[in-house]
Amino acid sequence: MSISDNVSRRMVEGSWIRRMFEEGAILKQRIGEENVFDLSIGNPVMEPPPEFDRELKKLVENPMPGMHRYMENAGYAETRAAVATQLSLETGIDFNINDIVMTCGAAGALNVVLKTLTNPGDEVIVFAPYFMEYGNYIDNHGGIVTVLPTDEHFIPELDVLEATVSAKTKAVIINSPNNPSGVVYSKELVHQIGELIGKKESQFGTQIFLISDEAYRKIIYDGLEYPQVFHHHPRSIVTNSYSKDLGLPGERIGYIAAHPDCRQVDGLMSGFIFCNRILGYVNAPALIQRVVRSLQQVTVSVAEYQKKRDFLYSHLVEMGYSLIKPQGAFYMFPKSPMEDDVAFIRELQQWNILTTPGRGFGFPGHIRVSYCVADSVLEGCLEGFKKVAQKFKLC
Amino acid sequence: MSISDNVSRRMVEGSWIRRMFEEGAILKQRIGEENVFDLSIGNPVMEPPPEFDRELKKLVENPMPGMHRYMENAGYAETRAAVATQLSLETGIDFNINDIVMTCGAAGALNVVLKTLTNPGDEVIVFAPYFMEYGNYIDNHGGIVTVLPTDEHFIPELDVLEATVSAKTKAVIINSPNNPSGVVYSKELVHQIGELIGKKESQFGTQIFLISDEAYRKIIYDGLEYPQVFHHHPRSIVTNSYSKDLGLPGERIGYIAAHPDCRQVDGLMSGFIFCNRILGYVNAPALIQRVVRSLQQVTVSVAEYQKKRDFLYSHLVEMGYSLIKPQGAFYMFPKSPMEDDVAFIRELQQWNILTTPGRGFGFPGHIRVSYCVADSVLEGCLEGFKKVAQKFKLC
Numbered sequence: 001m002s003i004s005d006n007v008s009r010r011m012v013e014g015s016w017i018r019r020m021f022e023e024g025a026i027l028k029q030r031i032g033e034e035n036v037f038d039l040s041i042g043n044p045v046m047e048p049p050p051e052f053d054r055e056l057k058k059l060v061e062n063p064m065p066g067m068h069r070y071m072e073n074a075g076y077a078e079t080r081a082a083v084a085t086q087l088s089l090e091t092g093i094d095f096n097i098n099d100i101v102m103t104c105g106a107a108g109a110l111n112v113v114l115k116t117l118t119n120p121g122d123e124v125i126v127f128a129p130y131f132m133e134y135g136n137y138i139d140n141h142g143g144i145v146t147v148l149p150t151d152e153h154f155i156p157e158l159d160v161l162e163a164t165v166s167a168k169t170k171a172v173i174i175n176s177p178n179n180p181s182g183v184v185y186s187k188e189l190v191h192q193i194g195e196l197i198g199k200k201e202s203q204f205g206t207q208i209f210l211i212s213d214e215a216y217r218k219i220i221y222d223g224l225e226y227p228q229v230f231h232h233h234p235r236s237i238v239t240n241s242y243s244k245d246l247g248l249p250g251e252r253i254g255y256i257a258a259h260p261d262c263r264q265v266d267g268l269m270s271g272f273i274f275c276n277r278i279l280g281y282v283n284a285p286a287l288i289q290r291v292v293r294s295l296q297q298v299t300v301s302v303a304e305y306q307k308k309r310d311f312l313y314s315h316l317v318e319m320g321y322s323l324i325k326p327q328g329a330f331y332m333f334p335k336s337p338m339e340d341d342v343a344f345i346r347e348l349q350q351w352n353i354l355t356t357p358g359r360g361f362g363f364p365g366h367i368r369v370s371y372c373v374a375d376s377v378l379e380g381c382l383e384g385f386k387k388v389a390q391k392f393k394l395c
Numbered sequence: 396m397s398i399s400d401n402v403s404r405r406m407v408e409g410s411w412i413r414r415m416f417e418e419g420a421i422l423k424q425r426i427g428e429e430n431v432f433d434l435s436i437g438n439p440v441m442e443p444p445p446e447f448d449r450e451l452k453k454l455v456e457n458p459m460p461g462m463h464r465y466m467e468n469a470g471y472a473e474t475r476a477a478v479a480t481q482l483s484l485e486t487g488i489d490f491n492i493n494d495i496v497m498t499c500g501a502a503g504a505l506n507v508v509l510k511t512l513t514n515p516g517d518e519v520i521v522f523a524p525y526f527m528e529y530g531n532y533i534d535n536h537g538g539i540v541t542v543l544p545t546d547e548h549f550i551p552e553l554d555v556l557e558a559t560v561s562a563k564t565k566a567v568i569i570n571s572p573n574n575p576s577g578v579v580y581s582k583e584l585v586h587q588i589g590e591l592i593g594k595k596e597s598q599f600g601t602q603i604f605l606i607s608d609e610a611y612r613k614i615i616y617d618g619l620e621y622p623q624v625f626h627h628h629p630r631s632i633v634t635n636s637y638s639k640d641l642g643l644p645g646e647r648i649g650y651i652a653a654h655p656d657c658r659q660v661d662g663l664m665s666g667f668i669f670c671n672r673i674l675g676y677v678n679a680p681a682l683i684q685r686v687v688r689s690l691q692q693v694t695v696s697v698a699e700y701q702k703k704r705d706f707l708y709s710h711l712v713e714m715g716y717s718l719i720k721p722q723g724a725f726y727m728f729p730k731s732p733m734e735d736d737v738a739f740i741r742e743l744q745q746w747n748i749l750t751t752p753g754r755g756f757g758f759p760g761h762i763r764v765s766y767c768v769a770d771s772v773l774e775g776c777l778e779g780f781k782k783v784a785q786k787f788k789l790c
Contacts, residue, residue, distance in 0.1 A: 002602045003666045004514050004536075011662065011669050043465045053458060060455045063448060068643035070438045104499060104647070107675035115535075119399050136673035140510075141399075207397045248463035250681030252499070252647075267406065271398040274406050278531035280502035285680045286645030 010136060020345065024354045031352065037381035040354040042179065042330065044372040046300045048247045055291045068286055073277045075102025075255075075284050079293040083255055086296040091228045099260055101272045102284035104252040106215045106241035110137050111279060113211060113237055113256060114171075116271035118143040122170035127156045129333060129363035131179045131213075143170065147362050153324055154181040154333070158192055165200040171209040172197060176226055177216040180361045180368035181333040182309075182326020184220055187227035194232030201235075207265065210236040215254075216329035218245035218299045221306040224327050234261035242292050244330075245299045253288045305330050308371045312378050316369075319386055320394025330372035333358070336365055337392040347391070351384025405531060415740065419749045426747065432776035435749040437574065437725065439767040441695045443642045450686045463681055468672045470497025470650075470679050474688040478650055481691040486623045494655055496667045497679035499647040501610045501636035505532050506674060508606060508632055508651060509566075511666035513538040517565035522551045524728060524758035526574045526608075538565065542757050548719055549576040549728070553587055560595040566604040567592060571621055572611040575756045575763035576728040577704075577721020579615055582622035589627030596630075602660065605631040610649075611724040613640035613694045616701040619722050629656035637687050639725075640694045648683045700725050703766045707773050711764075714781055715789030725767035728753070731760055732787040742786070746779025 020040065028036045059067070074080065077097055084095040103109040114124065120142035126134050128147050138145045146169075148160050156174070165172070174193065176185040197208045212229040217240065220226060229236045241254035262268050276283065283289075309332070313325055316334060323334035336344040341357040341364050348355055348367075358366030371378060389395060415435065423431045454462070469475065472492055479490040498504040509519065515537035521529050523542050533540045541564075543555050556567070569588065571580040592603045607624040612635065615621060624631045636649035657663050671678065678684075704727070708720055711729060718729035731739040736752040736759050743750055743762075753761030766773060784790060 002660045003511050003662045006514070007511055007666050007670060008662055010673070011665065014669075041465070047458075047460060048463055053455075056455055060448075060452055063442075065442060068443055068645050070436070070644045104676060107677050109675075111675035116398050116402055119401070133673060137675065140674060248681075249465045250463050250678060252677060252680050265397045267398045267403055270406065271402050274409075275402060278405070278528060279535060279674065280504075280506035280532065281499060281676070282502050282647060283645060285647050285683070286643075287682070288680065 006139070010139070014132070020354065020356065023349070027349075027352060027354075035352055037353045037377050037384065039369045039371065039373060039377070039381065040356050042370050042372060043249065044244060044247050044300070044330070045374050046247045046304065046372070049298050049300055051295055051298045052246055052248070052291060055294055059287065059290055067290065071283055071286065073283050074100070074273045076289050076293070079289045082293045082296050083257065087257055091230050093230055093260060095257065095260060098263065098269060099258050101256045101269070101276055102289055103239075103254050103256055103276060104281045104284055105243055105249070105254040106213060106239045107133065107137070108252065108276075108281050108284070109239035109241070109254050109256045110134070110211070110213060111140060112272050112275045112281070113239060114138055114143060115141045115275040115279060116268065117170050117209060119170070121168065123166065123168045124170055125161070125164060125172045127174065129154060129178070129180050129358060129361035129366065130173075131175060132360055132362060134173055135362075154178065154183045155185070155189065156193065158196060161193065162196055162200075165197070165208065167204040167206060169200070169206070169208055171211050173211045173213060174229070175213040175215075177220055177326075177328025179216065179329055180331045180356070180358075181324065182329050182331050183324065184224055184226050184327040190227050190229055191232045194229070194236070197233055207235055212236060212238045214238055215241045216244055219302055219305055219330060220328040221302070221309060222327060226328070230259050234259055235265065237262070242295075246292065246295060247300045248288070251285065251288045253284055253292055255284075305372065308373075308375070308378060311375075312369070312371050315382055316385060318395075319389040321385070321389065330370060332369045332371065333366050334369065336367050337394060339365060341365055341367055347388050348384060351387055353381050353384045401534070405534070409527070415749065415751065418744070422744075422747060422749075430747055432748045432772050432779065434764045434766065434768060434772070434776065435751050437765050437767060438644065439639060439642050439695070439725070440769050441642045441699065441767070444693050444695055446690055446693045447641055447643070447686060450689055454682065454685055462685070466678055466681065468678050469495070469668045471684050471688070474684045475650075477688045477691050478652065482652055486625050488625055488655060490652065490655060493658065493664060494653050496651045496664070496671055497684055498634075498649050498651055498671060499676045499679055500638055500644070500649040501608060501634045502528065502532070503647065503671075503676050503679070504634035504636070504649050504651045505529070505606070505608060506535060507667050507670045507676070508634060509533055509538060510536040510670040510674060511663065512565050512604060514565070516563065518561065518563045519565055520556070520559060520567045522569065524549060524573070524575050524753060524756035524761065526570060527755055527757060529568055530757075549573065549578045550580070550584065551588065553591060556588065557591055557595075560592070560603065562599040562601060564595070564601070564603055566606050568606045568608060569624070570608040570610075572615055572721075572723025574611065574724055575726045575751070575753075576719065577724050577726050578719065579619055579621050579722040585622050585624055586627045589624070589631070592628055602630055607631060607633045609633055610636040611639055614697055614700055614725060615723040616697070616704060617722060621723070625654050629654055630660065632657070637690075641687065641690060642695045643683070646680065646683045648679055648687055650679075700767065703768075703770070703773060706770075707764070707766050710777055711780060713790075714784040716780070716784065725765060727764045727766065728761050729764065731762055732789060734760060736760055736762055742783050743779060746782055748776050748779045
């Protein structure tokens with residue numbers, strides 16, 4: 001084998017997702033893209049809000065000398081200051097630019113954080129269903145992923161967590177609003193997780209970091225709110241992205257924010273900056289860093305996503321599908337009527353509906369339906385879902 | 396220690412460079428930026444060429460739906476096609492889009508290539524003086540860096556290479572025009588390196604990749620040319636960047652190009668695409684990918700850099716400094732008149748001149764002088780260099 005054994009193995013493990021994508025691409029070519037209902041990926045259909053276009057235009061029409069050059073590896077001070085101000089406002093905690101590192105999206109942020117923290121063999125806990133890339137990110141830096149089950153509402157179980165955290169545990173990753181389930185964790189739950197981690201730190205004499213991946217923080221429905229993790233553990237680190245809330249996932253822009261108490265954690269922030277550099281990101285893209293600076297309070301229309309959720313959720317429930325109503329993000333995670341979720345995916349594929357099997361999220365027996373698509377796709381997929389529901393006698 | 400032992404160690408090892416930077420920043424604050432002659436970093440002073448601004452404006456003023464969304468992890472087909480066409484033109488070899496992966500700069504490209512190739516303990520050979528980040532990049536993915544000396548002109552020695560390549564050797568990295576020495580490798584040398592690698596592959600029954608980091612390819616003086624490596628080894632991989640030749644290092648845009656024969660190498664290209672994803676880059680920034688598409692033949696003014704080189708080189712030689720005339724990139728690498736290059740750096744610092752010690756490039760006893768700065772900085776530094784030359788009785 002010419003390429004790394006580990007990369008090769010990981011590619012094979014993930015390759016059935018790729019196969020689905022490829023089959024989807026072939027299908028689109030064969031019957032026309034407009035006849036395929038692609039609910040497989042989280043590539044938001046919504047365009048960035050007008051404020052983004054305005055800000056970008058302003059910059060491009062009035063270029064400043066040096067605006068495309070290297071800056072500090074942590075990112076522009078002005079952008080970090082804007083993030084810190086916004087976080088201070090939202091949390092009541094006093095953030096400053098030294099608590100923020102601009103990154104190539106949340107994926108870049110997570111890799112930087114995990115590289116900085118992880119010794120070979122350190123354990124990082126995640127809760128299934130989970131964004132499977134976490135497993136790759138943890139493995140990239142020598143960590144061991146420990147996947148914990150959740151309850152029937154996809155909510156972490158504290159006793160399971162308590163029994164799992166060990167002296168080798170370096171971090172716990174939570175992701176709310178959750179990809180793929182759409183659930184939003186309550187303040188009480190986050191508090192309990194933080195408290196439990198603190199207790200375990202005392203027990204083992206270690207430092208355990210609570211990493212909150214908040215890529216979907218702003219996409220929450222029904223007036224709910226995702227609580228700030230910072231109030232619940234002093235060693236909490238937020239990784240965030242402008243991909244979803246500003247609709248620009250291709251531009252690779254996000255940040256790491258560490259609890260101001262982490263200034264006391266030896267080498268942590270300079271570790272992030274160093275790893276941002278040596279992992280080859282060097283810095284978050286310059287131009288877009290400048291653009292997002294003034295967009296801290298801007299979001300794509302959440303109401304539109306909520307409408308899409310309501311539309312698809314009510315139809316699927318009416319057809320007899322069993323699913324938890326998602327409270328955020330733009331995914332739902334219905335139960336597969338067949339034990340084999342991949343087989344069920346193929347049933348839907350017969351009706352030109354593309355979805356992702358739950359096993360792609362460490363949680364077989366469900367499927368992920370991404371509804372960040374045009375309304376015409378949501379309307380078009382109903383017939384297929386209905387036919388399949390009938391075949392499986394769901395109603 | 397809360398952070399990874401390895402990261403912590405690497406930060407300490409590199410920390411004297413950081414200390415220099417920090418001292419420089421303090422100096423600038425104390426005596427004013429205009430009184431500091433900062434020749435320490437390779438942050439090109441030249442603005443992107445007008446074609447870049449034009450193309451960017453055109454895109455921003457006529458936004459297309461979805462232009463900030465995810466695309467294939469390999470990058471836009473149109474951009475990859477433009478790179479492939481340009482490479483076909485330059486090499487006479489038939490590249491297509493499947494040979495190209497767009498990346499977050501050359502640093503991203505190198506990390507992706509090394510992650511894809513390296514099993515723990517695999518050896519990767521580099522020639523000193525070398526861009527020290529190579530050591531971090533190799534270590535990121537479990538490889539072992541093997542640093543080979545070069546001759547008095549900073550040129551690799553074939554007998555040393557021959558004696559070093561082993562069954563554990565996965566890749567040889569060359570970097571020409573070279574950072575920090577400015578030398579450009581001859582076609583004959585590249586051919587001999589390729590031939591030697593091929594011989595060793597046969598001997599050991601392995602595949603050994605020749606990785607050519609060509610971030611400075613277009614910045615070459617005196618009508619010289621850096622030969623195409625693709626003609627000299629079928630398993631050659633080029634990592635490239637638009638940072639230097641379009642003057643936009645902050646935007647993080649570059650690519651991997653693999654020899655078309657690599658299509659036969661099991662999993663290589665899909666490994667690159669997979670690693671581009673799992674390392675958290677996901678894809679090269681979308682907007683700038685579109686911009687560089689049509690700029691394949693555009694470069695900042697190389698003549699201006701050559702003028703800067705001529706100016707500084709002739710003055711330093713006249714003062715008695717011993718240095719090889721650089722043929723490319725925008726660095727020169729004079730010999731330190733003291734054995735301790737860090738001590739010599741401090742001598743120059745007395746005259747508010749900031750440079751980087753050779754040990755920062757695995758080659759003590761020299762200093763790196765970056766001349767991609769304003770002419771006023773080059774003019775201003777002469778007095779200090781003169782005083783130091785006099786102190787050390789160089790002339």
